[in-house]
Amino acid sequence: MTDLSLQAVQDYRQQTYHLKPDQRLDCIEDAINFVRKRGFVYFWPIKGVELPSLWAAAAGERPVADAHDDPGHITWGWKDDALGKRFWYYAKVLRKKATIIDLEVAPYFYALSENYGDPEEDVLIAYHEGRLTLEAKSIFDFILDNGPMDTIAIRRGTHMTSKESNSRFERALALLQADFKILPVGISDAGAWRYAFIYDLVHRHYPQIQKAARHIKERAARHKLAELYFQSVGVAQFKDLVKLFGWRIIDLEKTIIQLIEEEILVRTPQLGENPGDWIAIKELL
Numbered sequence: 001m002t003d004l005s006l007q008a009v010q011d012y013r014q015q016t017y018h019l020k021p022d023q024r025l026d027c028i029e030d031a032i033n034f035v036r037k038r039g040f041v042y043f044w045p046i047k048g049v050e051l052p053s054l055w056a057a058a059a060g061e062r063p064v065a066d067a068h069d070d071p072g073h074i075t076w077g078w079k080d081d082a083l084g085k086r087f088w089y090y091a092k093v094l095r096k097k098a099t100i101i102d103l104e105v106a107p108y109f110y111a112l113s114e115n116y117g118d119p120e121e122d123v124l125i126a127y128h129e130g131r132l133t134l135e136a137k138s139i140f141d142f143i144l145d146n147g148p149m150d151t152i153a154i155r156r157g158t159h160m161t162s163k164e165s166n167s168r169f170e171r172a173l174a175l176l177q178a179d180f181k182i183l184p185v186g187i188s189d190a191g192a193w194r195y196a197f198i199y200d201l202v203h204r205h206y207p208q209i210q211k212a213a214r215h216i217k218e219r220a221a222r223h224k225l226a227e228l229y230f231q232s233v234g235v236a237q238f239k240d241l242v243k244l245f246g247w248r249i250i251d252l253e254k255t256i257i258q259l260i261e262e263e264i265l266v267r268t269p270q271l272g273e274n275p276g277d278w279i280a281i282k283e284l285l
Contacts (some may be wrong), residue, residue, distance in 0.1 A: 004280055006272030012234040012284060019056035025058040028078045028087070034114060035088050037230035039105045043079060043090070043098035049244060050233050054078070054100060062127035083198075089206070094244055096174040110202075111221040112247075113180040115210070119203045120144065123181065135160065135172035139266035140181055140201070148200040150188035165261040173199075180209075189280040211250060222247060222255040227264060239281065 014020055018034060025031050034057055034265055035041055042053040044064055055064055059072025079100075081089060089106040093099035101109060114131065115122050123140050126132035138158040143149055146157065151173075155161050160169045176182040185205055186198035203210045226241065233240075241252055256279060259265040268278045 004268045004271050004278065004285060006274075008284055009234050009280075010270065016232050016234070017052040017061075019061050021060075022110070023057070023058070025054070025075075028081065031058070031078050032082075032087050035100050036102045036104075038102075038232050039092070040099060040101040040109075040225075041102055042094070043075070043233075046095065046097050049095065049097075050236065050240060051094070051229075051244065052232050078237070080187050083187060086206070089183070089209070091177040091180075092174050093178055093180075095246075096178045103206075103209070105224070106206070106209045107216055108221040108224045110180050110209050110213040111216040112218055112225075113181060115203075115213075119181065119201065119210075133168075133172055133175065135165075135168050136175050136181075139169075139172050139199075140176060143182060143199055143201055148185055148198050148205075150190045150196040150198045152188070152196050153188040154199065218251075219258075222251060223258060226252075226255050227259060230265060230279070230281045232260075234284050235268070235278055237276055237278055 015023075016038065017267070018025065024035055031054060034052075034054070040051075041057075042049070042051050044055050045051075045053040054075045055072060056062075058075050059065070059070070065235075066073055070079050079098075082088065083090065086103065089101040089103060091099065091199045093101065093109065114126060123132060123137055127134070135158070138160075139154055142154055142157045146153075149157070155165075155169060158169075173182070180202050182199045183202055183205065184197040185200045188196045188198050190196045222245075225245065229241065229244070230236065238252065238256070241256075242249065245252070247255075258267065260267065260279075263282055265279050266282050268280050268285065269275060271278045
């Protein structure tokens with residue numbers, strides 16, 4: 001095992017996160033290529049989680065601006081314009097935060113979700129087993145019966161229009177997105193703000209993702225996603241992957257061991273002045 005310098009990691013992330021001025025994303029085509037190369041990124045940077053983000057790749061390594069006219073907010077337009085165009089997969093996925101996933105990578109996430117066969121039957125089973133709330137089931141069923149719907153119509157159709165139901169409604173939307181059951185596919189001018197997401201069912205909007213996922217074993221899915229993660233961040237600790245993916249520890253241990261045996265990853269006892277059980281891509285050492 002070899003120590004790894006903090007500067008080497010920072011230099012690596014400058015490259016993979018597109019933080020250098022000459023790498024900044026200028027258009028939607030740049031953004032699509034960035035997501036395709038990284039496999040999956042956050043839309044905004046998330047505090048306490050190391051992962052590339054579309055914001056930082058366009059605006060640089062700085063906090064997300066409050067001012068609506070900040071140039072960095074061009075990413076908001078890219079995200080909205082891309083909805084429904086199948087450039088990538090966008091939904092609240094990793095840690096239930098806004099995540100953008102390349103369409104070639106999305107089936108690997110789907111293979112690890114609680115979707116095993118018929119989506120309608122999966123929802124019913126998950127509800128009866130207590131893994132899905134009544135609110136989430138109601139939202140899924142409403143979209144299933146009525147087609148793509150904006151959040152205002154969904155709230156009315158599921159009888160969750162009161163202020164008291166706000167948190168339950170938002171939690172249900174996030175739960176369904178994180179488990180690859182629904183996703184935003186457009187923008188409606190409904191509501192007081194004239195801005196509301198339109199949601200559809202994942203298996204209806206992206207049937208190819210469900211089809212491709214059938215042939216991916218869970219072990220292969222974890223291997224693929226963990227490798228992509230390390231290709232982006234360069235180095236991490238075991239706890240970082242647990243925080244991001246939420247996988248069972250025993251499954252994650254097997255994945256890391258396999259990547260080390262394949263000489264894709266290596267262990268290092270030191271990162272700069274920080275001792276610990278660090279794991280890094282081999283090319284960094």
